[in-house]
Amino acid sequence: MVIYDITDDDLRLRVARFLRSKGLKRIQKSAFIGPLTSSERANLVAGLRRIVRGYDKVNIQVFPLTEASYRRRVVIGVDTVHEDEESIIT
Amino acid sequence: MVIYDITDDDLRLRVARFLRSKGLKRIQKSAFIGPLTSSERANLVAGLRRIVRGYDKVNIQVFPLTEASYRRRVVIGVDTVHEDEESIIT
Numbered sequence: 001m002v003i004y005d006i007t008d009d010d011l012r013l014r015v016a017r018f019l020r021s022k023g024l025k026r027i028q029k030s031a032f033i034g035p036l037t038s039s040e041r042a043n044l045v046a047g048l049r050r051i052v053r054g055y056d057k058v059n060i061q062v063f064p065l066t067e068a069s070y071r072r073r074v075v076i077g078v079d080t081v082h083e084d085e086e087s088i089i090t
Numbered sequence: 091m092v093i094y095d096i097t098d099d100d101l102r103l104r105v106a107r108f109l110r111s112k113g114l115k116r117i118q119k120s121a122f123i124g125p126l127t128s129s130e131r132a133n134l135v136a137g138l139r140r141i142v143r144g145y146d147k148v149n150i151q152v153f154p155l156t157e158a159s160y161r162r163r164v165v166i167g168v169d170t171v172h173e174d175e176e177s178i179i180t
Contacts, residue, residue: 058167077148
């Protein structure tokens, strides 16, 4: 799972696109999830570091989740995610 | 770990305060984490459902994390969280 706080609109969009290109799925506006091996996760982290280099006000956290953690998650409320990214960054 | 997408400013603030009152710590603007037993987590979920009742545009996800998942997390960038909640909701 990847969660992020990114102030810059363009950068936030680039990070979201990068995560999607790596096969992750959006579960909230600033949260993506997906099945990655350890080496894929390391590549993902390296790619994220490259993308955000030079920006401040960026915080990204990458959590390796177990299958059990994912299965036992509780979702409250409606799906607030719109795949039209342009609407998310407004 | 609790992550949320909440459109309403007041509700978002109430949820953040509730999570803090349960001993969770903020790790991003919309993410909290803390050590809870299964029954504490069930209480937390019940409390969150109560707080958000009647609101739409709310999505909260609660993940039970293992110690290993937490220890092996990767943090990229700076700490963007300010504990002054008023500044967060602007």
